[in-house]
Amino acid sequence: MRPLSLSMSAFGPFASTQTLDFTALGTNPLFLINGPTGAGKTTLLDGICFALYGKTTGNEREGSQMRCDMADDSLLTEVTFSFQLGSNSYRIRRVPEQERVKKSGDGSTVQKPEAQLYKIDADGNESLLVASKVSEATAEIEALTGLDVEQFRQVMVLPQGKFRELLMADSKARELIFSQLFQTHIYRRIEDTLKNKAADISALVKAQRSRRDGILQSAGLASDDELSNELAKLTPELALAQSAKEQALQQQQLIIKASDAAQHLLAEFAQFDTLTQTAAALEAQQESIVAQTHKLNLANQAQRLAPMVEVFLAREQEAKAANLAFSHAQTALTQAKQAFDDAELKAQDLPVLEASLLEQEQAKQQLNALGPQLRELDRLNKTLEQEQAQLVRAKAQLQNSKNELTAATQKRRELESALPPLQANSDTRLSLQQAHQQQQQLLSTYQQWQQVAARVSSTKEKLAEAKAQGQQLNAEHQQAQVAHKALLLTWHQGQAAILARQLQQDEPCPVCGSQTHPQPAQSQEPLPSDEALQLAQDTETTAQEVLSKARAEYRGLDAQFKILQQQSQDLVAQLGTAVDISQDQHAHTLSQYAFSLTQAEQAHQDLQQLQQEIVLLHAQETHLQQKLEQGQTHDSALQSKVDLLQGQLAHIQQSVPPALATLEALTAAITQNQQQISQIKQQIADVRALQQQTGQTFVAAKAALNGAENTAEAALAQQTRAQQQLNQQLVAAGFTDQQALFAAMLDEDQLHALASEIEAYQQRSALTKAQCEQLALKLKDKVPPDSIKIAAELESAQQALHAAEQAWQLLHTRTVLLTQTQTQLSIADTKAKALDDEYAVIGTLADVANGKTGNKISLQRFVLSVLLDDVLLEASHRLHLMSKGRYRLLRKEDRAKGNKASGLELEVEDAYTSKVRPVATLSGGESFMAALSMALGLSDVVQAYAGGIKLDTLFIDEGFGSLDQDSLELAIRTLMDLQSSGRMIGVISHVSEMKEQINTRIDINKTSHGSEMTIVLP
Structure with a gap:
C-alpha cells in the first residue's frame, strides 16, 4: 500500500481542513515528520489508521475523542485517505460520532458515524464499494490490505512506545501476522485436511473394531x-x-x-x-351265466332271421305308403277341380279392370302437368319463409341492439360514479409504501440493537472476569519477578563471596585491581544452583507470557466491547425516540401499515380495472350505435322483399287446385295413382295366371290319381308274399310267432356285451x-x-x-x-490392518503437520519459520550494522514448555559475550534498532515473495532518541539506503540530527488556532 493523499478536518490538533499530498514528496521518499510536542505529528499517523480501520495507532483514543476543540462548530470532523494498491487506487472517508449543529434551526444533534469507500481504476473511473456502514468499510479494507488494525500497527506503523510488540510477539501472534503477509493459508488448509482425514480414518478404525466385537458377540464369544x-x-x-x-x-x-x-x-x-x-x-354266479348263455343263443337265431323281418316290414310300409298316396291323389283332384272353377269365374271381371286401368293412366298425365307450377310455388314459399325469418331475426337483433346500448350507457354511468372514492384510496398507496418500508427498517434496526445490546452485556461481564484474572496474573508475575531477582541477588552475592575467599594479600583483585582487601565480600546464604536460577527465570518468563496473553485477550475483549458499544450507540442514534417503543409495538405498527398498504394496493388495482372497463364501455356504446343504424337499414330492405314474394305466390295459387296446392299433396296423389295402376295391372295378371295354373293342376291331378291306384295294388301283392315267407322261417327256428322273435332280438352292442x-x-x-x-x-x-x-x-x-x-x-x-x-x-482384521497402515501414514503426517510431534511445529509454522529465517537474515544484516557488529537476530529453535506453540520466537546473539539470549533482555535503544531492523527486513522479504502483501510504506514514530550518536547515524544511513528499494518511509522524531540529515520534511506548526501542515522539499 502506498499513500497518495490525506485530508483531515477538525481532527486532533488540526482545527481546519489540512490536506497532505504524499505524491509531492517525490518517488520513494524518506521524509521526516517534524514539529513540536503536541503539534500533531502522531495525529498524522492516527489519521491514516483511523481512516482505514476507525482506530488510532496507539489505540488509546476513540474516533469520537479526536474532535478538535478549536474547530468551528459548522466544520464536521472527518478524515479522507487515498492510497494505491497495485494498479487500482482507493479513497476512504470516515466520520466519527460527534455533536454537530443542526442543518436547520437552532441547537445541535448527534452525527452518526459513517464511512464511504471508493475504487478508482487506472482510467480514473470511480465505483462506490461501501455507502455508509463503518463495519462494512473496515471489513473491505481488511480484505484489500490483508491486515487488521493490530497487524497494520506492527508491520506498517511502528507506533510511539509500541515498537517492541513486533519484536516480542510469541509464535502464535507472529504466525497470524506472517500468514497474512505471506499468504500461507494453503499450508493451514493442508494441516486441516490431514487432520480431518486422520480423524476420519481413526473413526473408521474404531468402527471396524466395533464391528469385530459385534461379530464375536453375535456368535456369543468374548475373544x-x-x-x-x-x-x-x-x-x-x-x-x-x-x-x-x-x-x-x-x-x-x-x-x-x-x-x-x-x-x-x-x-x-x-x-x-x-x-x-x-x-x-x-x-x-354259475346259474345266472347258464341263463345268459341261453339268451345269447336265442339272440343269435333272431339275428339270422333279421333280414327277412326287415324285408317284410319294408313291404308292409310300402303298401301303407301306396294306399296313403292314392288317398292323397283323390283329395288333390277334388281340390284342383274346385280351384279351376274359381279361376274361370274370376276371369269374367277382366274387362272392368282394363277400363279402370285406362282411367288411371289419364289421371297420371294430368298430375304430372302440375309439378313445375307446384315446385315454383314451393320455392317461393321457402324463400318467403326464409325472408320472413330473417325479418323476424332482424327485428329481434334491432331490439337487442337498442337494449344493449341502453344497458352499456347505464353501466358506464354507474362505473363513473364509483371512480372518486377509489381514486382517493389509491392516492395513499405511495405514502403507505414509504411508511411501510421505513417501519420495516426501523423494526430490523430495533432487533439488531437488541442483539448488540445483549452482546454488550455479555462482553462487559467477560471484561470484568478478564480484568480480575489479569490482576491475579499480574500479582503472580510480580511475585515470580521478585523471587527471581532475589535469587539473582543471592547468586551474585555468593559469587562475590567466592571471589573474596580466593583473594590473596598483596595480589590484585580481579574486579577492582586493588592489592589491599580491607572488607572482602561475605555471604551467609547458600549459593543457588544453576537449575534453581533457570527455574526461577522460567517461572518469571512463563508468568510474563501468561500475563501478556491475558492482557492481549483483555485488549481484544475491550476492543470488541468498544466496537459493540459503538454499534449499540449507532443503532440507538438511528432509532432515536423509537428505542423506547417495544418490539411488539413496532411489529404491530408494521402490520397496520401492511394492512393499509394492502387495501390501498387493492384500491389501486380496482381503480385501474374500473378505468379500463369505462374505456371499453365507451367503445362498446359507439359500436352498438353503429350496429343499431345498420339493423334499421337491413330491416327495411327485408320488408320490401317479403311484400314482393307474397304477390308472386298469390298469382300462382290461383291456377292450382286447392287440394293439390303443395308438392307434398301432389306427390302423394301421384304415388296413390301409381299404386292404383300397379294394383290393377297386378290383378289382371293374377287372374290370367291363376286361370292357367289351375287348369294345368287339374290335368296333372287326374294323371296322378291313376298312377297312385296302380302302385297301391302292386305293393299289396308284394306284402302278402313277404309275410308268407317269414312265417315259414319262424316255425323252422322255433319261434311261436313274430312277437317271440322280436322279444329275442338284441342289437349289436347288447349282443356283444352279453357275449x-x-x-x-x-x-x-x-x-x-x-x-x-x-x-x-x-x-x-x-x-x-x-x-x-x-x-x-x-x-x-x-x-x-x-x-x-x-x-x-x-x-x-x-x-x-x-x-x-x-x-x-479374518476379513475384519485385514480391513483393520489396512486402516492401521493408512493411519500410520496419514496420522503421522497429520501429527507432524499439526505440530504434535518433535518440536511442536506445525506445517504452516515450519514454512513461516523458513520465511522468518529469511526475514531475520535481512534484519540481522541491518541490526549488525546499527549495533556496530554486536547483535544478530535468531529464531529460537528450542521447543517451548508445555503445549505452547513454538518455532517463531526470537532470540538475539550477542557477539560481545558469544551468548544467545532472549530479545526481552535488550535495552530500549537496542530494542528500537532490533524492531526497526525487523520491520525493514520483513518489508524486504515480503516484497521479494510473489503473492505476498505489498509492504512498500513504513512509518516510524519516535524511538531514535534512545540511540547514541553512532547508532543514530547508522540507523539514518540504513533508512536512506532503503530509498533505492522502492519504499516510502516516514519518520517522526525530535532528534535534531534527523532534521539535519533528512531534507524532505512535513513540518507541523502549532498555533493558537490549531496546527497546520507544510511540505518542505530540498
Missing part, C-alpha cells in the same frame, strides 16, 4: 481364544455325532428292509384270502382258480408275521435316527457359525 478353543472342542464331537448318525441310518435301513419283507408276506396272505372269496362268489360278459366270467373263473392254487403252494408251511412288533421296531429306529441327526445338526450348525465367524474376523 478369539474362546473361538479357537470351542472350534477345537467341537471338531471331535462333530465326528462322533456324524458316526452315530450313520450307524442309526444303517440300523433304520435294515429294519425298513425287514419291514418291507413282512409287508410283502402279509400282502400275499391277504391276496390268497381275497382270491378264495372271489372263487366262491364266481361259483355262486363279452359270459367270456369274462369264464376267463376270471379260470384265472382265479389258477392263482389260488399257485398261492396255496407258495404259502405252504408259512405263517403271517407280527406287523405290530415290526412297526414298533421301525418307529424306535426312526426316533434313534432323528435324535442322532438333531445332535449332529446342533454341532454342525455351531461349527459352521464359528467357521464363518473366523472368516469374518
